[in-house]
Amino acid sequence: MNSSTLTSTAAAAVLVSFVAIPASATGARHALSPTEQVFVLQGVPHAAVDVSVDGKLVKSNISAKGIVGPLMLTPGKHTVTFAETGWTVKSMVHISHASSDVVLHWPADVAKKPVVTVYGNDLAPVASDKGRLTVAHTAVVPPADILVDNKVLFANIANGQFVTAEVPGGTYKVVVAPTGETKPLLGPVNLPVKAGALTRVFAIGKPSNGSMDAIVQVLPLGSAGSSAPGSVDAGSAGLVATPGSSGGVETARPLLVAGGLIGMAGLAMMARRRRTVR
Amino acid sequence: MTQDTGRHGSYRSRQVWLGVLAMAVVAAAVAVAWVVHASGTGSLLTLGVSTPQSPGLASRGHEAAAGGGPTGGVATRSGNHHVALTPAGVAQAAPSQVDSERPQTITLSSGTTMRVRVSSTASTGDLEIPVNIKQAGWWDGGSKLGDPFGAIVVAAHVDSFTQGLGRFAELLSMHSGDRIHLDSAHLAQTYIVVSAHLVPKTSISSTSSVFSARGRARLVLITCGGPYTRAGGYQSNMVVVAVPDGNLVSQ
Secondary structure (H helix, E strand, O other), X not given: OHHHHHHHHHHHHHHHHHHHHHHHHXXXXXXXXXXXXXXXXXXXXXXXXXXXXXXXXXXXXEOOOOEEEEEEEOXXXXXXXXXOOOOEEEEEEEEOOOEEEEEEEOOOOOOOOOEEEEEEOOOOOEEXXXXXXXXXXXXXXXXXXXXXXXXXXXXXXXXXXXXXEXXXXXXXXXXXXXXXXXXXXXXXXXXXXXXXXXXXXXXXXXXXXXXXXXXXXXXXXXXXXXXXXXXXXXXXXXXXXXXXXXXXXXXXXXXXXXXXXXXXXXXXXXXXXXXXHO | OHHHHHXXXXXXXXXXXXXXXXXXHHHHHHHHHHHHXXXXXXXXXXXXXXXXXXXXXXXXHHHHHHHOOOOOOOOOOOOHXXXXXXXXXXXXXXXXXXXXEOOOEEEOOOOOEEEEEEEOEOOOOEEOOOOOOOEEEEEOOOOOEOOOEOEEEEEOOOEEOOXXXXXXXXXXXXXXXXXXXXXXXXXXXXXXXXXXXXXXXXHOOOOOHHXXXXXXXXXXXXXXXXXXXXXOEEEEEEEEEEEEXXXXXXX
């Protein structure tokens, strides 16, 4: 009995475990396992950077415009470390979006070390012929305007800020200029914006050493809204028909009568049903 | 006897503890197996999502996350152990950021205000606008207030057999210079009419510029009009195009 009890207990445990764990696994996995998509962007020109996440080296010698990921990290706090020969930036990053960009970049003013900014990516679906364009300011320049096809589309963006809009898919001529000015800090550059996708543009670098550049990242999006209509039937009675039309109001009257009769019949039926229920 | 019971009891409890231990070991083993399995799945998913810079990169990131803490401590250049941990900045939208919204009411030049509902294109290709002639429908594949480009399309019935003349009958007498106003949850924009034309219904199609996401931000109003036949109903659409008059207002 003794050994057999043990055996049967163990067997029962195995059984229980196998039955119970998969049942609870979905919830547990959702709560505990990495679910958030994180991209690490190297926005510091003329630097080769080692990136570590939570103390583990993820990739070394990442040159400017390099993108690491997607890393799948748990929501919450993580330590992201960027190391160059002259400096190390150790950053506490709070991951709260389904998709985020962790960007190493220079602040607006001259500084000894770059800074880190987390950008949450808006993955909401867009209309089928549109794309979402997000432009982020991560360069050593004062607040800037973004001119698209020679018009200010986004005004007065400061370092660490972004703007976003839904635009038709296509190629845009983009210029970054100091707010209120037209002399480019960056561009004009031809920027393709894909319909059904999120296009993220990070302006990086310093105008003083000619290192202004842009990191462009694209993520697919779902489709919102319906396709373009083939017809719009927005009238039926002919009450506003142009002179010489056939039918129209004359047609409408008998139909109104018919409609009224149908309505009365319906009311009568409802009344009967109510009586039946009672 | 008491001794016996005691011995027996302790033997029993040992047995129970062994059972519990066995259960714990098995449970732990299964849990480990599950985590490994989940990790594998996670890595596969990660690799499938986009193109990491190097293969296996994502799974390394994953391990880092699952392991947590500075375990690996793979040496980076310049001893960074003494570097202060600083919170990363969280990107903010520029004050000029506009979050676009669908229109909720439209006010015609006469001052008549109509509720605007969401309208989709049916599988037949017809735009399904509200049956209620006092309401209008905003095509959900078009632009919204605050979008920098494209047509905001709003359509409503000109009339109905059962409800009589619709509010959009006003479109038939609109002309350039008339003003129309849209309100959304947090935005408002006044438009000025630049064109008002009756066009054959057949000239409106899914590819016509009327519905285009391209070009300047504009408001396109559509109803029916023109010649009417008993069999075919209205033969034309009244199409009114209006462009922003003044700035978008936050409210």
